[in-house]
Amino acid sequence: MATAKSLLSFDNDNTVDETLFARIAQDMEQQGFSILPAALPEKLTNSLHLHQRAMDESMFVDAGIGRGDNFIKNDFVRTDEICWINGESEAGRDWLNWTGALQRYLNRRLFLGLFSFESHFAHYRPGDYYKRHYDAFKGQANRVLSLVVYLNPGWTEQDNGELVLYRDDNDREGIKVVPLMGTIAVFLSEEFPHEVLPARRDRYSIAGWFRINGSVTDRVDPPL
Template sequence: MATALTFAELQQCDDSGDSALLDRIADDLYRDGYCIMDNALPEPMTQALSAYQKALSEQQFSEAGIGRKSLFHKNESVRTDKVCWIDGSSQVGAQWLEWCHSLKAHLNKRLFMGLFSFESHFAHYRPGDFYKRHYDAFKGASNRVLSLVTYLNKEWDALDGGELVLYKDDADTAGVRVTPKLGTVVLFLSEEFPHEVRPATRDRYSIAGWFRVNTTSGNRIDPPR
């Protein structure tokens, strides 16, 4: 498995939520509803996450699906990637979740978003895999509010493909293309932006995550997933 981060590296990650970077993320979200930022994560964390994902066994991944709970199903005409949920049981995973917690707290303070919980998974797209155009949440039907993607691909060239294409609305056919380079972080409002993942010519690694609001009501508990 990946080598654990040293104390100094962990401290650097803990200090990584500097207000200037987080303010830039908040400003972009407020202005545009999305943010694309190169090298947003601390480099030690990015390298550790990349090494950790590549060291995971194939058995730790499962075929990705569509929908939640009783509505969950697999549809290879829509998506063909594999996922492994991050539960914080590893040191690297716990540090990643802590970074996202710091981001959540900052966005709640700056933008009053009411973000309550966060869920995320490693995603592996094999050569030719894809995820067709979709929303992460439908208006009024989900508690996913803010989507996050970070990329873990070293020495990625535009000719390798695998771009995330973020569309501004249903009428948009051009979209904003994001090359899945190591350390790039993308955030966008889950209900507002349809998006897709284009096929790549090599293995493509990333983390996908969602910040959620709390929709617990009465005796119905709304778990993270």
């Protein structure tokens, strides 16, 4: 098995380039979100793209709201399908090692206390959507940072399917993020409502969340 260092580097000299992490941290400090077109390391982007496209459709399930006993499928809110990433594939392991390195960097730079990370592949068929929502509500969840990356080569503005990130509840215009291959979007989960607009073609991405440790005496959170 390859070492964590080699999985993370994607560089010729086998070192971890933290320049991208520094840019994300700077954006988070200044505005609470970071949108970086085609910024995910190319090797990792291509590996994730090829893996997701090769996955059997039976591995995906209809997405819903909530987890575990609180899960509800609601087509009024969202119509995409997902597959959780558990690190069983090489691409999944590379992804989790990269996000783990980002987590350690942000904790060191911003003192966020990020404890764990969860993520899933997402597939939006033509016409699918995810209406305006928060990834976490203040005081009610332990998601701190939301992370989205896009795996769509040759995407154009005419294909639609943008992520729209709103600055607050009163913002009606928002910031549109075109789901270009390798584009990264990171934002504070409790601060920015957002939505996914319908696309004209199949749209592929990964959505993930960095969490704090919300465990109490009789409840483990995040769950094992």
